[in-house]
Amino acid sequence: xxxxxxxxxxxxxxxxxxxxxxxxxxxxxxxxxxxxxxxxxxxxxxxxxxxxxxxxxxxxxxxxxxxxxxxxxxxxxxxxxxxxxxxxxxxxxxxxxxxxxxxxxxxxxxxxxxxxxxxxxxxxxxxxxxxxxxxxxxxxxxxxxxxxxxxxxxxxxxxxxxxxxxxxxxxxxxxxxxxxxx
DNA sequence: AATTCGTCCAACCGCGATTAC
DNA sequence: GGTAATCGCGGTTGGACGAAT
Numbered sequence: 001x002x003x004x005x006x007x008x009x010x011x012x013x014x015x016x017x018x019x020x021x022x023x024x025x026x027x028x029x030x031x032x033x034x035x036x037x038x039x040x041x042x043x044x045x046x047x048x049x050x051x052x053x054x055x056x057x058x059x060x061x062x063x064x065x066x067x068x069x070x071x072x073x074x075x076x077x078x079x080x081x082x083x084x085x086x087x088x089x090x091x092x093x094x095x096x097x098x099x100x101x102x103x104x105x106x107x108x109x110x111x112x113x114x115x116x117x118x119x120x121x122x123x124x125x126x127x128x129x130x131x132x133x134x135x136x137x138x139x140x141x142x143x144x145x146x147x148x149x150x151x152x153x154x155x156x157x158x159x160x161x162x163x164x165x166x167x168x169x170x171x172x173x174x175x176x177x178x179x180x181x182x
Numbered sequence: 183a184a185t186t187c188g189t190c191c192a193a194c195c196g197c198g199a200t201t202a203c
Numbered sequence: 204g205g206t207a208a209t210c211g212c213g214g215t216t217g218g219a220c221g222a223a224t
Contacts, residue, residue, distance in 0.1 A: 019192070019218085081210080082193065117212060132213075133191055 016074045020083055027073050028080055029088055086129045093125030097134055105131055 016024075073080070097105075101123060108119045116128035116135075123131065 017194075077209080078211090079193080085211095086192070114213065128212075129192075136214095137190055 017079075020075075020087075024073060024075065025083070025088060028075075028083060031073065032084060032088075082129075086127045089127075091125055092127065097126075101126070102134070105135065109135065 020028075075083075104123060105119060108122055112118050114132075116132045120126055120128040120131050
């Protein structure tokens with residue numbers, strides 16, 4: 001079985017790697033707006049198809065060559081998926097995490113461990129990658145037992161601990177526990 | 183002003199799970 | 204049922220950038 005860590009298409013074709021350019025972002029957004037984001041490999045396949053179509057057209061329109069070729073998305077589906085999820089999705093919040101969000105992450109981590117995608121599911125507008133980065137860069141270093149964290153971060157204006165000494169509401173806690181057990 | 187160091191974050195890699203043929 | 208392709212996740216890396224020297 002071929003290792004799929006790096007898609008076979010990435011070996012067969014000379015696909016781009018590294019940082020995304022604004023043009024590539026625009027191309028990906030356009031594609032997803034048009035075709036949706038259910039099948040990530042279609043991004044590449046359709047982009048390739050478009051390239052073929054475009055090639056036929058530009059054979060007669062040489063002056064359009066530069067623009068049309070540059071519009072091809074030479075990325076594998078996996079890379080496109082990641083870019084969309086972590087950066088281009090319209091519902092992303094971006095910006096710094098609030099104290100409330102940090103507390104929630106810490107508490108969810110106690111229940112879920114390194115299940116970043118499940119933690120991210122409890123934080124609308126945040127990605128698993130963002131949360132993972134936050135954890136690895138700051139929270140992990142200063143991580144203390146939850147009781148100490150609560151003492152340190154107590155903010156009377158916004159958050160009241162519930163009866164369990166937790167900032168998680170019961171609904172969220174139940175959801176987290178259910179996910180952890182399943 | 184130049185260099186080194188540390189931090190942050192976007193993106194890649196490898197793997198397991200799932201789906202398609 | 205077996206194999207290949209695809210998806211999604213978590214771990215890790217590398218580069219950009221600011222702070223310190």
